[in-house]
Amino acid sequence: MGQTSERDDDHGAGPGDQTVTEYLRLGLRFGRVVDGFVDAFTGDEQLRRQVDAEPAPDPLELSAQAAELSRRVPDAGLGAARTDYLTAHLDALTVAGRRLAGEPMSFIDEVRSYFQVDIDLVDTDVYAAAHDEIAALLGGSGPLRDRLRAAREAEACPPELVETAVRTVAAALRERVAGPTGIAALPEHIDFEIARDVAWSGFNYYLGGFRSRVAVNADVGHRMSQFGVLVAHECYPGHHTEHCRKEDLLVDRGGEREHQIFLVNTPQCVMAEGLGDLALTAAVGPGWGRWLAEVLDGIGPAFDPELVEALEVASRPLNTVRQNAAILLHDRGADPEEIVAYQQRWGLADEKQARQRLRFLTDPLWRAYTSTYVEGDRLLRPWLAARPAGQSALDRFSRLLDEPLTPRVVQRELADHTDRVT
Numbered sequence: 001m002g003q004t005s006e007r008d009d010d011h012g013a014g015p016g017d018q019t020v021t022e023y024l025r026l027g028l029r030f031g032r033v034v035d036g037f038v039d040a041f042t043g044d045e046q047l048r049r050q051v052d053a054e055p056a057p058d059p060l061e062l063s064a065q066a067a068e069l070s071r072r073v074p075d076a077g078l079g080a081a082r083t084d085y086l087t088a089h090l091d092a093l094t095v096a097g098r099r100l101a102g103e104p105m106s107f108i109d110e111v112r113s114y115f116q117v118d119i120d121l122v123d124t125d126v127y128a129a130a131h132d133e134i135a136a137l138l139g140g141s142g143p144l145r146d147r148l149r150a151a152r153e154a155e156a157c158p159p160e161l162v163e164t165a166v167r168t169v170a171a172a173l174r175e176r177v178a179g180p181t182g183i184a185a186l187p188e189h190i191d192f193e194i195a196r197d198v199a200w201s202g203f204n205y206y207l208g209g210f211r212s213r214v215a216v217n218a219d220v221g222h223r224m225s226q227f228g229v230l231v232a233h234e235c236y237p238g239h240h241t242e243h244c245r246k247e248d249l250l251v252d253r254g255g256e257r258e259h260q261i262f263l264v265n266t267p268q269c270v271m272a273e274g275l276g277d278l279a280l281t282a283a284v285g286p287g288w289g290r291w292l293a294e295v296l297d298g299i300g301p302a303f304d305p306e307l308v309e310a311l312e313v314a315s316r317p318l319n320t321v322r323q324n325a326a327i328l329l330h331d332r333g334a335d336p337e338e339i340v341a342y343q344q345r346w347g348l349a350d351e352k353q354a355r356q357r358l359r360f361l362t363d364p365l366w367r368a369y370t371s372t373y374v375e376g377d378r379l380l381r382p383w384l385a386a387r388p389a390g391q392s393a394l395d396r397f398s399r400l401l402d403e404p405l406t407p408r409v410v411q412r413e414l415a416d417h418t419d420r421v422t
Contacts, residue, residue, distance in 0.1 A: 015076045015077055016077050016078045016082075018076075019069065019072060019073060019076040019078065019086070020257045020258050021257075022069055023086060023089070023090065024043055024047060024257065024258070025050075025051055026065055026093065027263050028048055028051040028052075028261070029051055029057045029065075030059075030062060030093065032057055033100055034100060034364070034365055036264065037263060037264050038262070038264075039264055040206040040243065040262040041260060041261045041262075042206070042207075042247065042251075043257060043260035043261065058101075059097045059100035059101040060097060060098065060101045061097075062093070062100075063094050063095070063096070063097025064097075066090045066091075066093035067091075070086075070090035070091055073086045073087050081404065082256060082258070082404075084408075084409070085258065085404045085406060086258055088266075088408065089258075089266045089267060089268065091113075092114045092263075092266040095113035095114065096265050106331050107329075107330035107331045107367070108120065108327060108331060110368050111368050111371045111375075114267070114269075115265075115266075115267055115270045115372060115375060116270070116406060116408045117270060117371065117375040117379065119327070119374075119375065121324050121327055122317075122320045124346055126317050127318060127321060127346040130314060130316075130318055131144055131348070133314040134148065135147070137307065138151060144348065145344065148348050149350055151307075151311075152223055154303075155223045155224045155225055155303040156221060156222075156224075156301070158300060159218050161299060162194060162222055163194055163216070164299055165227050166192055166214075166216055166227060166231055167192060168296060168299060169231040169232075169292070169295055170190065170192075170214075172295045173232055174236045176236075176283055176284070177236050177241070177283050177394065180394050181237050181241055181245065181394070181401060182398075183245065186244055188210035188211065189212075190212045190240055191212070191213045191214070192215075192216070193213065193214070193215045193216075194215070195215040195218065196217070197219060201216070201217050201220045202214065202230050202233065203215045203217075203234070204234045204238075206240065206243040208247065208260075209247075210247065210248070212239070212240040212243065214235060216230070216234075220352075221352070224292075224296055224300050224301060224302075225289065225305075225308035227292065227296065228280050228284070228291075228292040228295075229279075229312075232276075232279035232283055233276035233277060233279050236279075237282060237283050237394070237401065238276040238279035239275075239276055241279075241401055242275060242400070242401045245401040245402050246259045246401070246402070246404070247259070247260075250402075250404060264365060264366075269369065269372045270371075270372045270375055271376065271380075271400065271405055271406065271410075272372070272376075273372040273373045273376040274375070274377055274379055274380035274381075275380065275397070275400045275401070277373060277376060277377045277380075278377065278381060278384055278397065281384070282384065282393045282397035283394060285393055287309075289303075289305030289306060289309035292305065315348075316377075318348065319374055319378075320374050321342070321343060321346045321347035322343065322361070322370055322373075322374065323371055324342070324346075325339045325342055325357070325358075326361050326367065326368075326370050326371070328342065329362075330367070336362070339354075339361070340354045340355055340358055341354075343358075379407055379410055379414075380400070380410065382414060383413065383414055384396055386413075386414065
């Protein structure tokens with residue numbers, strides 16, 4: 001943005017600018033406590049160098065700094081939406097600092113503190129009903145997990161074709177959404193790479209200047225029918241598109257520099273992951289199975305487009321299995337091996353998948369992040385469906401790309417919508 005970030009020079013800026021600079025500085029300090037806490041920073045590199053030159057930060061002190069800055073935000077003259085956004089994120093950082101210092105906290109309370117959502121165990125009767133629906137779609141006989149595994153193995157993508165499939169789907173999605181989302185006018189670009197031995201299936205590293213590096217984990221065993229959701233999530237119209245739009249609209253044009261940093265375990269993560277998981281729904285919608293089969297024709301094994309689409313809908317209730325597993329592991333004292341078995345039984349995961357998810361659930365930084373995928377989808381899917389008559393899903397979805405919404409704001413909008421229709 002070109003604005004100086006020297007602390008001694010902030011005296012010439014307004015209280016709002018000073019507050020935002022302190023927020024950016026605080027976020028970068030958290031990144032020094034634990035690698036990966038700063039998912040992306042596209043602001044002044046001089047500010048980053050200043051923070052890197054400071055003494056090693058103490059997480060309890062960072063918690064106190066976040067609480068104090070949160071108290072000052074309402075007096076910074078930033079307007080209601082920016083005040084709400086910054087306060088929500090500083091309150092999350094207040095708790096994050098205490099957790100990083102070792103303060104014990106239940107998983108449920110930790111998720112509430114970071115993400116503005118309330119969670120609890122989902123009854124396994126919900127999963128049993130989903131199993132019945134999946135079994136009916138698959139047909140045949142024998143254990144359901146074996147039948148599902150056989151169907152999945154039939155469309156397994158050879159590792160050497162993963163990059164080709166990802167690039168092909170990304171190009172097709174970009175062609176579909178670049179105009180409607182406004183990124184066709186931006187000099188945006190994605191570089192792709194294949195990663196190994198990581199806890200996630202795909203990751204977007206936003207580099208600023210409308211550029212991303214998207215890494216795809218080759219170790220998880222991708223299926224051909226998964227590439228639509230994966231690439232839409234990470235690229236078009238998911239994470240990459242959101243970062244580009246917010247950099248253009250909010251930062252470059254609006255001067256809202258708080259969006260130059262993306263911090264793990266804050267409300268923006270629920271919005272981002274929910275947005276990512278709904279990206280294919282917004283870009284293609286019903287019929288995405290046939291669309292994807294045509295895009296990938298000739299690359300890897302074929303799949304039944306109607307079946308994979310029906311299975312995706314039937315399997316949605318199982319998304320909460322991993323959150324249940326986290327609650328059982330962290331709050332109910334379950335043994336890790338019990339958690340592996342739980343995810344195999346109720347999530348219909350094979351052992352490799354179950355252990356990969358356990359790795360995510362036990363990572364000190366990422367354990368609570370599990371809930372962003374679960375609650376992001378549960379929050380934003382009904383919000384997307386509650387769009388005004390005549391509005392397309394992609395137009396409604398574009399609000400998520402362009403506006404700094406928080407879970408609490410979306411919850412209020414959903415409540416207002418319910419009041420109007422009842």
